[in-house]
Amino acid sequence: MSGRLTVFRPRLFPRMEIPTALLANAIIAGLLLGGFYAAVSVGVSISFGMLDVVNIAHPAFIILGSYIAYIVNDRLGFDPIVVSLALSPLFFLLGTAIYRVYYLCFERRGQESLRGLAFFFGILFITEVALVLVFGVDYRMVSTRYSDVTWRAGEVDFPMRLVVPFLVSMAMVVGVQLLLTRTFFGRAVLAVAQDQLALRLMGVNPVRVKELAFGLSIATAGVAGAFLIVIQPVQPAIGREFIGLAFAVCVLGGMGSIWGTLLGAFVLGIAESFTSTFFGPSWAPAVSFGLLLATLAFKPSGLLGR
């Protein structure tokens, strides 16, 4: 079989032979993974990058989204992603409520940096424990019609388990970007990030804008949660793994830029899939987070940062 594989030779390492199919698959797998990472990070990009709210509990809301998608799927059999989209207004409301508390307790008093952080840390644990108490610590997973379907184009596979979340995620990210650039609300959000005074002159209450934007951020977390449980089994504490990842994507791509977040997600996805395919998978997290450290040290504004 290996005899008829076409081979790609990198110019830098002429002795290295990389089967073209492996390379193509690594790129596709990286992009699909990146699509999921984008969904995980887009909310953080809004809250952290634009609103300056360091919500490290974001992954906890993702896991909450996973479990809600799981219950509805388990009881009623609806597709988890459809469920999450239908329930996203609820997450939106949850987000606005949490921002209210956050604003009243911290931002208004100018204490957001440290205590706000601790507040979200607390929320992270409370959510986690609540999920443990309700569902136990076992891994949960949903099966959908496309879970075990793989579409093949030549030698490249497209597992639907990743393709479906990828497509919905792309639609969501593009939707968020359009919302932010094409609507009055969006421009107000961008103004919050840059110039609160101008915003007041526009006659808009920045707190209200931030509240809505934070709601949007949590709504994306709910949807990302449904992706997660389609892709892999979920247990309550798994969210912690994504804290670093979500912030890494945002910082790598450039704070406050949705396209930057998308790019950062693809970079990390491809870095992970390349490390897994060609070197040792064990080093994948070190490569991703090493990239982040290098970005922080040498180009802290990120790839597409303002």
Add this chain to the structure above:
Amino acid sequence: MPGRSFPPVLGRALGALAIAFGLTCAALAQQPLKIGFGMSLTGPLAGNGKAALIAMEIWRDDVNAKGGILGRNVEFVYYDDQTSPATVPGIYTKLLDVDKVDLVVSGYGTNVIAPAMPIMMQRNLTFMTLFGLNVNSKFKYDRYFQIMPAGPDPAIGWSQGFFEVAMSLNPKPRTVAIVGADAEYPAMALEGARAHIKRLGLKVVYDKTYPPNTVDYSPIVRAIQATNPEIVFVASYPPDSAGIVRAANEVGLKTRIFGGGLVGPQFAALKTQLGPLLNGVVNYEFYAPDLGKKFPFLDQFLAKYQARAAKEGVDPLGFYLPPYAYAMMQVLEQAIKATGGLDQAKLAEHIHESEFDTFVGKVRFAANGEWASSRVMMTQYSGISGNDVEQFKKPGHITVLYPSEYKTGSVKAPYHENRK
């Protein structure tokens, strides 16, 4: 008047005291036998910890129903170790010095056994442990005993069956890929696999590890496929077992034999999650329903266990850990009865010398406290359809390939033709 009623009150009080004293004396003779341990009731291994606890409680109730041990009722004192080793020294010193338990046994897994070892060794206690991986190789403590049936050298015993089965294929395979998670058990299993590979003169074409929280396993499986191995040995924990089996199906992994050390398919959760994706996978198990007659007492235990497990939301099958948790207590029970007391030296000596008849069969311990011989069964899944849990309670889906005394069928290869 108070003054006048004083003597009778005093008399009554004295009488009551005398009765109470008598009762205390009686109670002293009948004081319960307290057994202490830490168990993972929260944290990543809580599922297993809870299942083990249920099995041990069933044992306690069985023993107490028969009048206890040496006429003493058995009582448990246990604390949640949160699957965190850092909690273990505190728990065991509390059990021994504050709760004054008569005996201690371990919680589930290497992580929480090892930190208790120094305490046991300083006090010369006999220590029965549950599913530790070669913990005693460094401590070399002669009162340590372990109930998982991996044999005197667990690393070797673990994959012995897998490689025996692989080498029984015709023609003999020559290339092998091994992969596992970056964690304690997979690292040990891979080490054992490497030893077998070296012994058998196989050629390693892939030998890598991955972080257990990987989201997408398909790049790993593709990288393995690119090396065209005839054997793929995997050592993984439940979430990554699921990820790898899934990826093997998506990528369409072509190899002759696949599996070996996947932790997870032993439990109902993963059996039902993966369902038909498990077909063709060769993997270790400690029990299969096809073996019913070879473990005559296990059925009674499983019936009791499954009834309680359903209520408490833990592994509803109970083929893996619970019978061994029960057996661990049986060994202790038999040793106490045989030595007629709690003398730790005598207990250890007896356990070393004797053979124990337990629900998981006859058990004998090697000098290092592990089982004298390995009984890790290598099995192959087949004919699984849908995600229903009931099918796994019935014979016919798990064929035992190894060891020969339990063999119920032969391996079907190559893997990719038995998938689905």
Add this chain to the structure above:
Amino acid sequence: MAEALLEVRGVTKRFGGFTALEKVDFLVRPGERVGLIGPNGSGKSTLVNCIAGTLRNEEGSIRFEGRDIGGHPAHRRTRLGLARSFQIPKPFGSMTVLDNLCVPLLYAARTHEELARSRIVEEATHILEQVGLADRARAMSGGLTQVDMRKLELARAMAAKPKLLISDEAMAGLSASEVDDVLALLSGLKEQGVAVIMIEHVMRAVMKFSERIAVLVAGRKIADGDPQSVVGNAEVVRAYLGE
């Protein structure tokens, strides 16, 4: 003519495509009182930030006492004797008013002046008396009134024992009598040989205080001279009153 204390030459600062300062020259002599005026957004604060070292200019040079300080971080400039106050007060909110002054006394004043540790509190109290905050010395600075915060801001800059003090709109929101107090205070610095750059919108104060006035409009310096001539300058009038 005495040698220049501060010499700014051809300083240019851009933010993205926007040029905030364009080839600005600016000179302050020892002990001189200079007013710096200009409409909102004319680049006054940017110039102050470039001088103080909180922003880096892309082009041009900044020399202090003949030494090029363009590459120095802000704290080194303060230690050389170049202190500033902030337009929006930035007190060290968790400290008392007195402790606020101890920071520059410990970190800046002592680097160029003999000042025993034991005399620091005494010195701080002295400065607080000068600005009229002595009775608030033990109060937490976070709880001060706006007026007191402005006074503290100035006092903290003075505590660095500067040779040049840049006062960034210290008088905004003060009453007429308070403005006079601050003016007297700043004028008093002249006796100690401290040069002052005053950025101010209160024209009355600027006129009264300054020996010389520089005018920035849209990032360019359009006038620099004695107060009377600057006020009479046609370009300045146009910039201020519109055409």
Add this chain to the structure above:
Amino acid sequence: MSNKAFAAVAFVVALALAVASQLITNEYFFTAGYTVLLFVILATAWNILGGYTGYVNFGSAAFFAIGAYTTVALYNAFKAPLAVMIVSGTLVAGLAGLGLGYLTLRLRGVFFAIASLALAVVLYVFVVNWDFVGGARGAYILQPREVPFGMPRYIHLIYSVQLLMAALALVVARATERSTLGRGLAAIRDDELAAECSGVPTLRLKIFSAMMSCALMGMAGTTFPYYLSYVEPSSAFSLSYAVNSIAMPLIGGMMSWIGPLIGAVLLGTVQQLVQVTVSSAWNLLIVGALLVLFVTLAPNGIMGWVEARRRRKEH
């Protein structure tokens, strides 16, 4: 009290406690005490950067693990004496803190927080792949059979060592707080720009405080392998160290050295009690709930609350 006097008192008290404790026969006292002291050091160390300077370090576990794994490496290399391990672990962790600080403390505080998180992941992967210290399989560290100073068990020794190290951490923290350095750090926390313009060399001070804070965290980890006998990466890098080292100063109060001490003793003891009583997921819930409660209702912790009451009484 002068720094020297305080240091003298702290070490005498620690020594006296260490000696007096030897009379206790109950070993549980020592294991529980060791854990609480571990958190006292971690919380005090974290507070030097987090509380005094205002820079949040999410990577406490990483620096703790550096200390622990330095011990493992030295044990595997040549069974070095405990004192050597303690000093080396402290130094290595301090160097790591210096490096991280140098790279990221120029940026806004939140970037430092994220970088510390990233460093924890990178170090974790490094340790997992480093076979010399046991890699993913973990390493066994055997407690010596002979215990010096005539102590009955090894836990008595590491408990006593931990007491002295806690005293050291408190002395360092208090001296820092009351020195010119401490005033500079407080100025940075309150307003970094104003601090810089008041002549405070902010970057140098931040890096220095990061180095000290991380070094002390490393020190806390050096005896840990002996306490557990078995160290593997996921327990050494456990999130609970990161969480507790943030939660304890927040609950106790971050402005002074005494806050983290109170927070650690309080929360550490509560956790020990919860563990052997209610025994369940409640442990994490308690930390989470206390965090949320304290930051919303008593934002300056117990000490802040006491301070505010004292002030109110004075007026």
